[in-house]
Amino acid sequence: MKIDVVNMKGEKLRKIELPPAIFEAPIRADLMHQALVRQQANAHLGTHKTKGRGEVSGGGRKPWKQKGTGRARQGSTRAPQWRGGGKVHTPVPRDYTLIMPRKMRQAALRSALSAKAAEAEIVVVDHLSLSKPSTKEMVTALRAMAGTEDALVLLHEADQNIELSTRNLPDVKTLRANYLNLHDLFSYRKLVLAEDSLKVIDVWLSPGREA
Secondary structure (H helix, E strand, O other): OEEEEEOOOOOEEEEEEOOHHHHOOOOOHHHHHHHHHHHHHHOOOOOOOOOOOOOOOOOOOOOOOOOOOOOOOOOOOOOOOOOOOOOOOOOOOOOOOOOOOHHHHHHHHHHHHHHHHHOOOEEEEOOOOOOOOOHHHHHHHHHHHHOOOOEEEEEOOOOHHHHHHHOOOOOEEEEEHHHOOHHHHHHOOEEEEEHHHHHHHHHHHOOOOOO
16 A cells, blocks of 8 residues: 655655555454453553441441340441441452453554555654644644644654644644554544654564564
């Protein structure tokens, strides 16, 4: 698949061949779903916790005698039906981690990138850089390259000027190419690739290089 390479003004410079093994891979919705669920589950801290009856303070004494008061028998003021009592069947810390083989995760990313390419939602820019942080300049460049669509910008390495220039834009996110993930890929309509980041993706995701 050939795609135009543009500059930061949106001007077409030449065409480039996208690696077919990555951008023309079979689109597997089931694999992408599994990988996305895994990513979201692994981001779940699992630190939720409430106290049960044996963990709340107080309640060591029987509130009133067993018989003769006309009231229901009670053994503790920290039973679940009492205000301030412990909770029943409460959430406790747990590990939500899901396991998925690396080759399957990378195949899911290839599938997602292929879906983006098929929908013409990939923009390749020859060189993405700014002399200094400037949100205004970044907005102008992104509109020229990707229109008014929200965009995920992939860099081949950290670039403070670009990152600072996009930090306050709610519909734009900057990411290093080797941190590409399904959640971010699906959260933005356009994928803006610095040309150097294609090399990172090629090395990382080409079949046979998963190790």
